[in-house]
Amino acid sequence: KYPCQICMGTRVMSLDSCYRCVECELYFHFECLKIPASVVKKSCHIHPLVCKRFLAENDSLEYCDICETLVHAKHHAYSCEICDFLAHIECILREEAPSPLYLKELYSSHEYITIPTVGEDCQTDKLENKLLVNGIEHIHVMTAVQMNEFENVQCCDICDETIHGIPYECEICDFAAHDYCAEMGKLSKDRLHLNHPLTLLPKPPTQVTMHCEICRKDVQGFNLFCRLCDFIIDISCALKD
Ligand SMILES: [Zn+2]
Ligand SMILES: [Zn+2]
Ligand SMILES: [Zn+2]
Ligand SMILES: [Zn+2]
Ligand SMILES: [Zn+2]
Ligand SMILES: [Zn+2]
Ligand SMILES: [Zn+2]
Incomplete structure (x- = not known):
């Protein structure tokens, strides 16, 4: 049993209500994190966003409009009530300049x-x-x-x-x-990872070093990534027969 690092209580933490810091392996109740229920962040999206549990419609896979990787069904995410924008909480609340991938929105209106x-x-x-x-x-x-x-x-x-x-x-x-x-820029299922579609990214999606699942080397440049499993392969391994 891991106590929540904010309230220090061990009140039941189900997979749906618990958040884990991937860098330091600490656990938190979702409510204890005090994630803003709504935010306006024009650099990410023109409309106000609300934090809600994301319920996927008929099992379709939905992608974060900022980082382009999968949004887990039943997890909290920020969504727009005006259009169908959807993004991970961490992608919206991130302090750094938003990933330029938000430009997708500009292109998608083209x-x-x-x-x-x-x-x-x-x-x-x-x-x-x-x-x-x-x-x-x-x-x-x-x-x-x-x-x-x-x-x-x-x-x-x-x-x-x-x-x-x-x-x-x-x-x-x-x-x-x-x-x-x-x-490969089209979301695709790769023979090396048949369960989920992979996203072509120009660099690894986190600051933490990630190793290619095939050659175990540090991934530096273009790669294929699955957010659901944190599966990543570098482009040279993806192209090998
Ligand atoms: Zn707590
Ligand atoms: Zn995201
Ligand atoms: Zn919107
Ligand atoms: Zn270009
Ligand atoms: Zn590799
Ligand atoms: Zn996967
Ligand atoms: Zn090439």
Whole structure:
């Protein structure tokens, strides 16, 4: 039995009501943490957010709109009552500058990733040809380079290997990648982790050193991550056969 580090009581701590500090292995009652019931944090989201237990509808997986990783069903999370924004408590209350991934929101209001409705067929093509890759500065909006613009051999910014074919390039910066590397930006299930979809992240999601589940080396750059299990593999291991 672990006492709550705030009230020091051992009042029943169920998995749903207890919070554990991952760095120091200390336990807390959720109520004792005094998480604000509502917050307005414009740098994360334009609307006010309320803290509620997140109940997933019909088992669909939901992702944090800030860090892009899974939000556990039945855990508390901040959600918006105006739109469908959802984020981890720690992602909203974090003191550091918010992850640039919040820019996803800006992109998601942009035409090319709006869901095409009948009569908008012309937008479907644009949608299909672009891939989004999480980056440090912004989310790279990747499109295949046109044959006539294709000049020199480049290095993939995701896996660091040479690109021999037609690269995908970001529309905003000079980030370039293999088509198959950029494809990993779509949430995907990997043969190495079949239970949950993995998110392509530009660096490990925590400050704490994380080791690749395959080669055990420290993960430094791009990686595939599962928040549910803290499963992480570096990109070179993900690409190996
Ligand atoms: Zn307590
Ligand atoms: Zn998050
Ligand atoms: Zn909202
Ligand atoms: Zn970019
Ligand atoms: Zn690559
Ligand atoms: Zn590895
Ligand atoms: Zn998992």
